[in-house]
Amino acid sequence: MRATEISRALRLALPVVVASLWGCTHDPVIAERIEKLPAEDAAGASAFHRAGQPCVDCHNTYEGASPELAVGGTIFSQNPDLTLKGVSGVFVTIFDSAGATSKACTNAAGNFYITKADLQGVADFAFPLTVQVGSRFMSSLVGRERSCAGCHVLANEERIAEDPSVDKATGQGRSSAGAILISFDEIPESERCGPLVDPTGSGGGGASGTGVGGASGTGAGGATVASTTAATTGAGGSGGGQ
Numbered sequence: 001m002r003a004t005e006i007s008r009a010l011r012l013a014l015p016v017v018v019a020s021l022w023g024c025t026h027d028p029v030i031a032e033r034i035e036k037l038p039a040e041d042a043a044g045a046s047a048f049h050r051a052g053q054p055c056v057d058c059h060n061t062y063e064g065a066s067p068e069l070a071v072g073g074t075i076f077s078q079n080p081d082l083t084l085k086g087v088s089g090v091f092v093t094i095f096d097s098a099g100a101t102s103k104a105c106t107n108a109a110g111n112f113y114i115t116k117a118d119l120q121g122v123a124d125f126a127f128p129l130t131v132q133v134g135s136r137f138m139s140s141l142v143g144r145e146r147s148c149a150g151c152h153v154l155a156n157e158e159r160i161a162e163d164p165s166v167d168k169a170t171g172q173g174r175s176s177a178g179a180i181l182i183s184f185d186e187i188p189e190s191e192r193c194g195p196l197v198d199p200t201g202s203g204g205g206g207a208s209g210t211g212v213g214g215a216s217g218t219g220a221g222g223a224t225v226a227s228t229t230a231a232t233t234g235a236g237g238s239g240g241g242q
Contacts, residue, residue, distance in 0.1 A: 027062060030057050030062055030063070033054055033057050033150075034057050034058060034063065036158075037050070037053060037054075037057075038050075038053070045065075047107055047109075047111060047113075048107060048108060048109035048111060049109075051074045051086050051109045051110055051111055052074045052076070052084070052149055052154045052179060053074075053147075053149050054147035054148075054149040054150045055069055055072030055073065055111075055113060055146075055147050055148075055149070056069045056070075056071065056072055056146035056147040056150075057147060057150075059072065059113075060146075067113075067115045067116075067117065068115060068116045068117075069113050069114065069115055069116070069146065070102075070114045070115060070116050070118070070119055070124065070125055070146065071094060071113065071114050071125070071129075071146050071147075071148075072111070072112065072113035072114070072146070072147060072148070073092070073111070073112060073113075073147065073148025073149060073152070073180065074086060074106075074109065074110045074111050074112075074148065074149070074179075074180070075087045075090060075092065075106050075110045075112065075133055075180050075182055076110055076179045076180060076181050076182075077181060077182060077183060077184065078169065078170070078181055082169040083169065084154075084169065084170070084179055085110070086106070086107075086108065086109040086110020086111065087106055087110045087182060087187075088106050088107060088108045088109075088110065088194065089105065089106065089192055089193055089194035090105070090106050090133065090134055090182065090187050090191060090192060090193065091103050091104070091105055091132075091133075091134075091191045091192070091193050092104050092105075092106065092112045092131065092132070092133050093131070093132040093133075094114065094125065094129055094130075094131055095129065095130040095131075095132070096125040096126045096127070096129050097126040097127060097128055097129070098122075098126035100119075100122060100125070100126070102114050102118065102119070102125075105193035105194060106193075127142065127143060127144055128141035128142055128143050128144075129141065129142040130142075132191075133180065133182055133191075134182050134186045134187035134188065134191045135186050135187070135188050135191065136182060136186055148180060151176060151177065152171070152176060152177055152178060152179060152180050153171050153175070153176040153178070154170075154171040154178065154179055155167065155168045155169070155170070155171040155173075155178075156171075159171070159173065159175065159176075162175075163175060
C-alpha cells in the first residue's frame with residue numbers, strides 16, 4: 001500500500017477510534033443525572049449526605065467516588081405534615097438471581113448501601129434483584145439500576161413542570177413511583193437493626209436484630225453494615241413495596 005493510501009486509511013479510521021474511546025469513558029445518561037444533582041449538603045460528603053439522590057451515579061468506577069457501591073438508596077417515612085423523613089435502623093435485604101442474600105442497615109438519614117467489597121466471594125450481584133424493606137417486598141424486580149433514586153425520583157421543578165400531577169411531597173407520578181416509603185408498623189422486630197424512632201411520635205423500639213446474612217446493626221448514627229451469603233431459597237412473599 002502506498003504512503004498516500006495509508007495516510008488516507010488512517011484519517012478515515014481515526015474518528016471511529018476516537019468515538020469508540022469516548023463511548024467507553026462517557027455515559028451521557030449518567031453524566032446528565034450527575035449534572036442535575038443539587039448542590040452538596042452543607043455538612044459535606046458523608047454516609048448521611050444526598051438522601052434520596054442516585055448514590056451509584058457517583059459511587060462507581062465511572063465517577064470514582066469512594067466507596068464503590070453495588071447498590072444504594074434511601075428509605076423514607078412521611079411525617080404528619082407530609083414532609084419526608086429518613087428511616088433509621090431498618091434492614092434492607094437484597095436477593096439476587098443466583099441465590100445470594102445481602103443485608104444493609106439504614107443510618108440516621110435513611111441511607112443504606114452495599115459496597116462492592118461487601119459482596120464476599122462474588123464480583124457483583126446477579127441481576128435482576130428482589131428487594132425487601134421491613135415486612136414489605138418490592139412489587140417489581142430491579143432489572144439493572146443500582147441506585148434506588150434512579151427510578152424512585154423525588155419531586156423537583158423539572159418533573160412538576162412536565163407533570164403537574166406529581167406529588168410534591170413524595171415525587172409519585174406518571175414517570176416515577178416516588179420515594180420509597182415505609183411506616184413504623186411495617187417494620188417487625190426481626191427487621192430492625194438499631195434504634196428505631198417512630199416518626200409519628202408515638203414511641204419506638206430500640207431493639208437490635210440480626211437477619212438473613214448475619215448482618216448486625218450499628219445504630220441510627222452508625223455506618224451501614226452489609227453481608228452476603230448464599231441463600232438456599234429465593235425471596236418469597238409479595239407486597240406493594242415502592
